[in-house]
Amino acid sequence: xxxxxxxxxxxxxxxxxxxxxxxxxxxxxxxxxxxxxxxxxxxxxxxxxxxxxxxxxxxxxxxxxxxxxxxxxxxxxxxxxxxxxxxxxxxxxxxxxxxxxxxxxxxxxxxxxxxxxxxxxxxxxxxxxxxxxxxxxxxxxxxxxxxxxxxxxxxxxxxxxxxxxxxxxxxxxxxxxxxxxxxxxxxxxxxxxxxxxxxxxxxxxxxxxxxxxxxxxxxxxxxxxxxxxxxxxxxxxxxxxxxxxxxxxxxxxxxxxxxxx
Amino acid sequence: xxxxxxxxxxxxxxxxxxxxxxxxxxxxxxxxxxxxxxxxxxxxxxxxxxxxxxxxxxxxxxxxxxxxxxxxxxxxxxxxxxxxxxxxxxxxxxxxxxxxxxxxxxxxxxxxxxxxxxxxxxxxxxxxxxxxxxxxxxxxxxxxxxxxxxxxxxxxxxxxxxxxxxxxxxxxxxxxxxxxxxxxxxxxxxxxxxxxxxxxxxxxxxxxxxxxxxxxxxxxxxxxxxxxxxxxxxxxxxxxxxxxxxxxxxxxxxxxxxxxxxx
Numbered sequence: 001x002x003x004x005x006x007x008x009x010x011x012x013x014x015x016x017x018x019x020x021x022x023x024x025x026x027x028x029x030x031x032x033x034x035x036x037x038x039x040x041x042x043x044x045x046x047x048x049x050x051x052x053x054x055x056x057x058x059x060x061x062x063x064x065x066x067x068x069x070x071x072x073x074x075x076x077x078x079x080x081x082x083x084x085x086x087x088x089x090x091x092x093x094x095x096x097x098x099x100x101x102x103x104x105x106x107x108x109x110x111x112x113x114x115x116x117x118x119x120x121x122x123x124x125x126x127x128x129x130x131x132x133x134x135x136x137x138x139x140x141x142x143x144x145x146x147x148x149x150x151x152x153x154x155x156x157x158x159x160x161x162x163x164x165x166x167x168x169x170x171x172x173x174x175x176x177x178x179x180x181x182x183x184x185x186x187x188x189x190x191x192x193x194x195x196x197x198x199x200x201x202x203x204x205x206x207x208x209x210x211x212x213x214x215x216x217x218x219x220x221x222x223x224x225x226x227x228x229x230x231x232x233x234x235x236x237x238x239x240x241x242x243x244x245x246x247x248x249x250x251x252x253x254x255x256x257x258x259x260x261x
Numbered sequence: 262x263x264x265x266x267x268x269x270x271x272x273x274x275x276x277x278x279x280x281x282x283x284x285x286x287x288x289x290x291x292x293x294x295x296x297x298x299x300x301x302x303x304x305x306x307x308x309x310x311x312x313x314x315x316x317x318x319x320x321x322x323x324x325x326x327x328x329x330x331x332x333x334x335x336x337x338x339x340x341x342x343x344x345x346x347x348x349x350x351x352x353x354x355x356x357x358x359x360x361x362x363x364x365x366x367x368x369x370x371x372x373x374x375x376x377x378x379x380x381x382x383x384x385x386x387x388x389x390x391x392x393x394x395x396x397x398x399x400x401x402x403x404x405x406x407x408x409x410x411x412x413x414x415x416x417x418x419x420x421x422x423x424x425x426x427x428x429x430x431x432x433x434x435x436x437x438x439x440x441x442x443x444x445x446x447x448x449x450x451x452x453x454x455x456x457x458x459x460x461x462x463x464x465x466x467x468x469x470x471x472x473x474x475x476x477x478x479x480x481x482x483x484x485x486x487x488x489x490x491x492x493x494x495x496x497x498x499x500x501x502x503x504x505x506x507x508x509x510x511x512x513x514x515x516x517x518x519x520x521x522x523x524x
Contacts, residue, residue: 161343164311165360165408166333175359179347256347256388 046226054226055233061215062234068210069238072128072200076135077242080192083136084143085185091144092151092181093173109141113202121207131203131211138199139192146188150181183257186250193242197235212238263287263310263412263444267319268329270305271469279305281471282319285463287444289324289411294447294455296501297465298508303448306470307416310446311337323412333361335412336443340420342401344389350400351376351385357408368407375403395426399433412444419454431457432486439483452501453489456480464501467508474504 028048034040035047042050055062091098113134120130154177162172197212204213212231219227251258265285271278279302287293297303308314310321312332321329328334336357344353351372358368376382379399389397398418405413419427431454438445438458449455455462456478464474476497480488488494 157339157341158343158345160313161337161339162360164313164332164337165357166312166331167360171360175356176345179345182347254347256390 043223043225046229050226051229051233054224054230058227058230062212062230065210065212065215066234066238068128068208069197069200069204069212069235072131072203072211073135073196073238073242075128076132076199077139077192077196079132080136080139080196081143081189084140084188084192085147088144088147088151088185091148092177093169098148105141105144113137113199117202117206120203126207126209131200131208134203135196135199138195142188142191142195143185144188146191147181147185150184151177153184154180182254183250186246186254189246189250190243193246194239196242197239201235262289262322262324263335263446264322265310265319266322268306268309268316268321269318270302270309270314270316275468278317278469280309280316281469283470283472285472287446287461289444290442291461292438292445292447292459293461293463294449294459295463295465296449296452296455296505297470298467298505299450301465301467301508302470303465304416306465307337307414307446307448310414311335334410335414336405336408336410337414338401338405338416338418340417342389342397344397344400344404346389349386349388350381350392353389353400354404354407356404361409372403372407375407379403393426394422395430398422398430402434402437406441406443413446415445415447417448417450420449420451427454428486434458435484452498452505455501456494456497457484457486457489462501464504464508473508474501476501 032047032049035045040047046054087101091101116137117130117134120133124130124133158176158180159172162176167175200211201213201216204211205217208214212235216228216231216235219225219231263286265283267282267284268280269278269282270280283306295303295306305314309316309329312328312330312334315330319329320327323334344350345356348356351369354372354375355365355368359365373382373385376385381396381399384392384396389400392400402415402418405415419430422430435458445459447455447458459478462474462476462478463472464476465471466473478497479493480491489498
């Protein structure tokens with residue numbers, strides 16, 4: 001009686017994503033042909049092959065900058081997750097805490113990051129700290145909200161069952177509400193993971209000595225458009241890696257979700 | 262022994278009280294069914310005995326000890342199996358011991374013995390989503406038994422199952438109870454189910470709920486579903502059916518009176 005069916009990085013997953021992969025190849029080919037055929041200048045739009053060349057030629061430089069960005073992103077993401085889980089739990093357990101902070105949480109999210117980031121540079125200088133804070137600002141909200149929603153969506157019938165057993169509020173939280181909130185929390189973590197690199201890059205744009213944002217601005221100021229594309233490519237790959245890591249952790253933490261009914 | 266004395270309950274949102282003062286005694290080791298029209302306060306009574314709600318008045322005694330408003334004194338099983346989807350079958354069965362902070366290892370080995378007895382030991386590391394409706398309901402009942410109290414409160418436990426599975430579950434419960442002899446209060450709206458399983462059947466009236474009939478079921482044990490085909494069984498069924506439909510008619514009458522008053 002084997003009802004397991006694995007998804008994703010398996011053979012069937014590759015087969016499922018095959019059409020999208022073909023489309024990508026076709027688009028890149030078309031891009032290459034158009035750019036080369038129309039003799040579009042490099043500073044305006046480089047061909048994919050030229051972007052690849054820039055990636056390879058500046059690989060040492062790119063790696064250095066990527067290292068800085070990874071450091072900022074990982075630190076910021078980790079801190080945001082810790083803070084998000086802590087405050088999400090507090091708001092989930094104590095409705096009064098939620099009533100007090102929830103409106104500010106929403107308002108804080110409507111303040112544009114682009115407007116706040118220069119202030120952080122002004123106050124905290126050009127070091128790593130302001131970038132870590134921009135990453136936290138980007139990641140904190142989806143983590144907190146998704147955890148809170150997951151905690152609040154738990155089936156009241158389960159709570160009743162636990163209460164009939166004489167369970168305390170803490171036991172109900174530990175045995176029902178928290179595990180029930182995990183799928184929602186991981187959905188939030190995935191969103192946060194994809195945004196996290198962007199947060200670091202925005203922080204770096206506004207003033208830094210190292211990082212993919214610096215590489216990006218330097219390249220664009222010098223009209224090295226092929227390098228701009230190389231930076232975009234690296235940022236995309238990096239964001240995707242964070243997403244994959246979280247997805248993988250989610251699968252390990254939630255083995256019961258994979259099982260089909 | 263489970264004894265209710267003058268237990269009443271009303272809610273501010275309803276004009277009529279849900280339960281008129283109710284007196285009810287269930288001997289230890291007795292299997293008692295409670296039937297009644299929907300909305301008669303069966304579930305409220307259940308909640309009161311389970312300690313999920315506090316009665317407005319009266320006392321609920323379990324073996325001479327008042328238990329009203331305190332949970333964890335009886336094994337409570339609702340209609341939905343409520344197996345936790347993130348726990349394996351085995352870990353679902355030991356939920357009660359975990360809540361009561363008992364030794365997990367002991368609880369697991371005890372649960373495994375039960376699973377073996379039911380031939381479900383091959384499924385101990387399966388998740389509930391992988392089990393059939395009947396298996397899940399059986400698991401939910403074992404979880405209730407493993408909670409360790411000798412009084413069980415079963416609130417329409419087979420209500421969501423199809424007719425065939427339901428009959429299987431009834432026979433299974435019948436055999437199980439024959440061995441364990443728990444004190445059971447079984448809530449149902451299925452007359453045949455009540456007749457097959459119980460020593461006594463109690464009929465509850467429309468809101469405000471009160472006991473309109475308390476009959477003993479005369480069939481000897483161990484029982485087989487064929488007893489439902491006997492003459493006296495059909496007579497009892499007819500009697501109970503008439504009682505119930507009279508209650509439903511009253512309800513229709515009441516609501517028409519109510520409408521006139523509103524007009």
